[in-house]
Every structure is written in structure tokens, then in C-alpha cells.
Amino acid sequence: MVKDNIIALHQKNIADGAASLFINKGFTATSINDISKLAGYSRRTIYKYFESKEEILYYLIIEGLEYLIQSIEEGFCSCKSFISRYEHYCECMLYFYENYPISAQSVDQFQSKAYLNITPSVERIFTLGENINDILALWIKEGKEEGVLEESLETLPTVYILSSNIHALLKLITTKGSYILTYLQMTKEEFLSHGYTMNLKSILK
Structure with missing residues (x-):
């Protein structure tokens, strides 16, 4: 249960960062690198939570x-x-x-x-x-x-x-x-x- 909550928290943090980029730059123009910088997660960590x-x-x-x-x-x-x-x-x-x-x-x-x-x-x-x-x-x-x-x-x-x-x-x-x-x-x-x-x-x- 604790592990699930931690996963959910990280997914939420990454997605919230991505959302602002998708709104301002558009989905296509936004890269995983952009999300990584804004959300404060490494590319490797992002791919751990999202395929x-x-x-x-x-x-x-x-x-x-x-x-x-x-x-x-x-x-x-x-x-x-x-x-x-x-x-x-x-x-x-x-x-x-x-x-x-x-x-x-x-x-x-x-x-x-x-x-x-x-x-x-x-x-x-x-x-x-x-x-x-x-x-x-x-x-x-x-x-x-x-x-x-x-x-x-x-x-x-x-x-x-x-x-x-x-x-x-x-x-x-x-x-x-x-x-x-x-x-x-x-x-x-x-x-x-x-x-x-x-x-x-x-x-x-």
C-alpha cells in the first residue's frame, strides 16, 4: 500500500509537470527531456513510471x-x-x-x-x-x-x-x-x- 502511494505520488508529479508543457508548447513539441527538467526527474526515472x-x-x-x-x-x-x-x-x-x-x-x-x-x-x-x-x-x-x-x-x-x-x-x-x-x-x-x-x-x- 505504501509502495503504491509512492508510485502514485511520483506519477502525479511527473504528469503535472508535463501538463504545463503540453499546454504551453503542445504535446508534439514537448520532449521527455523537457518534462525531465521541469518535473525534476531523470529520463530514466520518468520511464520507470511511464512507458x-x-x-x-x-x-x-x-x-x-x-x-x-x-x-x-x-x-x-x-x-x-x-x-x-x-x-x-x-x-x-x-x-x-x-x-x-x-x-x-x-x-x-x-x-x-x-x-x-x-x-x-x-x-x-x-x-x-x-x-x-x-x-x-x-x-x-x-x-x-x-x-x-x-x-x-x-x-x-x-x-x-x-x-x-x-x-x-x-x-x-x-x-x-x-x-x-x-x-x-x-x-x-x-x-x-x-x-x-x-x-x-x-x-x-
Whole structure:
């Protein structure tokens, strides 16, 4: 147990150092040497904890997705109405984008297994994504039972479209927020609230 905790600590330190480099330089431009210098670990030690630079990226993606699934589950347990759960989901997604940017920015790469080298980490990423979709699918079904959604609404397509729209909204505010907010003379909160409301209205009765 102690050994596992030590391993987890070193992996976390290395990954945190890599994350800042991936954000500032980009994944491709970042080398193991760069990570070694910033994180304070030798190349040999880094390879002791991660087989490759890709595995460090996967670690960061998994870290973000694990936060996301836990926070969604916790909130959905305490929020009882469809609307309050939607508001909580939006809050979780915003926190995900702001605090786990590497995970949020990289998750789109995992839409198909066809072009990926399938490692245990990659499998874990797909599993977490499927788990999140399962939670959202149950939420949509409960919305139908609650009477706020049309019974004819197809569950899984709705999950994919709804979550994709929120991803796109947050990606937009992340990449072009300064220009958009200045042009529209809106705050970030006002813009996101407007987007969330439009998204929600598209599925309500």
C-alpha cells in the first residue's frame, strides 16, 4: 500500500509537470527531456513510471475523466429534478475544462479505436467515456419519466448531441472567448448561461 502511494505520488508529479508543457508548447513539441527538467526527474526515472510520453498524456486524460464521472454522479444523487441535474452537469463540464484542460482538449481523439494503439490506458479512457454516457442516458430516461422530455426522444442520440453541444460551447469560450466576449459585450457567465439555456430548450417539451 505504501509502495503504491509512492508510485502514485511520483506519477502525479511527473504528469503535472508535463501538463504545463503540453499546454504551453503542445504535446508534439514537448520532449521527455523537457518534462525531465521541469518535473525534476531523470529520463530514466520518468520511464520507470511511464512507458512513453503518450502514457503521460493518457494519465492526464484519465485523471480528468475520473474527476468528471465522480462529480456528475455525486451531483446527480443530490439533485432531484431534471433541470437541476442539467445545471449541475454544466457546472461539472466548466470545471473540467478549466481545471483539466489537457483531458478536455484531448478527449476528442478517442472517438474511434480504429486508429489507436490499444493499451490498458486507452481502454480505460473509452470505458470512462462509456460510463459517463450511461449516466447521462439514465438522466434522459428519467427526464422522460418526469414529463419534461418527449417520450419519443431517442436516448443515446440525445446524450451524444447534448454533450457534444456543451463540449463545443466550452471549447469556443476557451479558444475564442476574449474576442467573442468583447464583441458581444457579455461576461463569460452571461454567454455560457445563454448557451446552456439554448441547449436545454432544444430537448424540453
